[in-house]
Amino acid sequence: MELPRLLDGRLKIRHLILVDALTKQGSVVGAAAALHVTQPVATRSLHEVEEILGVTLYERGPRGVTPTVFGEAFTEHARAVLAQLAQAGRHVDELAGASRGTTVVGTHLAGSNMLLPAAIAQLKAKRPLLTVVVREGTPESLLVELEAGRIDMIVGRLTAPSNESVTRTSLYKESICLVVRAEHPLAAANVRELSELVDYPWILPGVETVLRRELEQFFSRHSLPMPENRVECTSFLTVRHLLVETDAIAAMPSLISRDDLRLTALPFALEPVGHSVGLTVSKGRRLSPSAIALVDELRSVSTHMPGKRESASLSE
Template sequence: MRPVDLLNGRLKLRHLVLVVVIAEQGSVLRAAEHLRLAQPAVTRALREAEQFLGVALFTRGPRGVTPTLFGEAFIEHARTVLAELRRAGERIDELNRGDVGTVTIGTLLAGSNVLLPRAIAALKADRPGITVIVQEATFDTQVPRLLDGEIDMILGRLNPIEDQPALRQITLYSEPVRLVARAGHPAQTLPGLTLPDLLTYPWVLPLEQTSLRHELEQVFRNEGLELPGNRVECTSILTVRTLLRDTDMVAALPELVARIDPDLALLPVPLASVRRLVGVTFPAHRPLTPSARLMLDHFHAQAAELTA
């Protein structure tokens, strides 16, 4: 098979759907049940795809099927094609109806507690028919889903993307990261509070794969300190807030999170080397849907109000 042969019409959309569903279900039988098709029809379609491509896409075993090296590569591209087709359908529907659509946002800690809910509220007031889906995860986890078209954008502290030309970023505002504890925390009464003073308390740190964690590690190294041994690792803002409010834990959070929460207090220990830019990350070569463009407009508007 030559690459150009993929365009001759023999490989059809149903082959892509079937291969992806087989991979997700782990067996031809479960894929057939999921698609409400007869198992022989699914088996025949898989055989057609493999014969056309000239390679085996799955290895068969007693408990189902496993993608081969060729299968993994084909499934990755098939998912991208299907995601783009879904986006095409959504975009046509949005353009046709004007006020209905879906925007899916991957969110990080920064921006999720203040900017995101304000922007969503403004968007829903403007276009109530648009559905907003918010999914929280680390940046590295979000990027593959962004490139596959499963989410429209990532909102949060901007991570370095110099080695990822498939991504582009827009800066919305600069927000310091500060050390935070509960209001009335005993550390607030210590004169000349320093980072070593805070090591006597438990900490909440971001997960290891986050850029904020790496930057905090550098802060501790610069001070000649080890990371707190008594710590919890978490990026859920709700969990972090509850731990801070109900215990003597210390955490590094975007400044706005603490400023709008009367139960939290900023500690006067600077984190000068921690980056402060909050913004949005997109695929570099895929246009935004109308709903995503409206969401971005509201991000800009709310960011301007926060920094006015």
């Protein structure tokens, strides 16, 4: 029986890694740098995989490469294969007792201040030799990492329903509030109108985030432009430092300021801006025992979170 062309021995794992990097970096130079190989080596490998497949995977341009329809499709499959191989390696390590288990979790602002740390603390109390790797990023970048198998799960705001690639499970509801430093001039004021706030400096999430789009809609509903004096940032440490040291205002998950004595939430309603915090995992990829253990602790901690409701997949 004739072997399928992708199983005839010509296609190598390095080809899959290169395709993943090319699509992510958008250029041969960027992919070569990310993989620590020379540009000629990366170019030669790309020619090899295109010859094996018999199609053009990328359109070459003066500013880089753009995946063709074949490139987009093959990237998806390449990332799925790499994810399975990474999962297999961790699973074998766990069964052999070599690393005592490792799970990699991606997180962004919502959930990173209370839910995830508490779950990790509970997990380490029970399994001290299990390693948890936490990676921060934007929701969009973390989805790429999840698809490629570089992380096992994402903990944070759920911005879309489950689909054919991922399963999203809500753990609790959390509102968004306007946060300032405790000694801020507005801290003791009875703010009633959004117009009273626009002249202050603001810290806003990046334009690529759902929260930013919701805030833009909120300002629009009040017939006001977005604040001109602003910093755009999604790093909690940077946001907190700016809040503490300046008169800036930030829209943040309510639980972040609740136990921070140097911050306070303004009594100003941002309805209907709010969200579900939960878990995003890859559909069709089995979690490792270590990842399952962390998921169990996340569910346990979430039962005590304000705004908790019965967990449910957002496919409903």
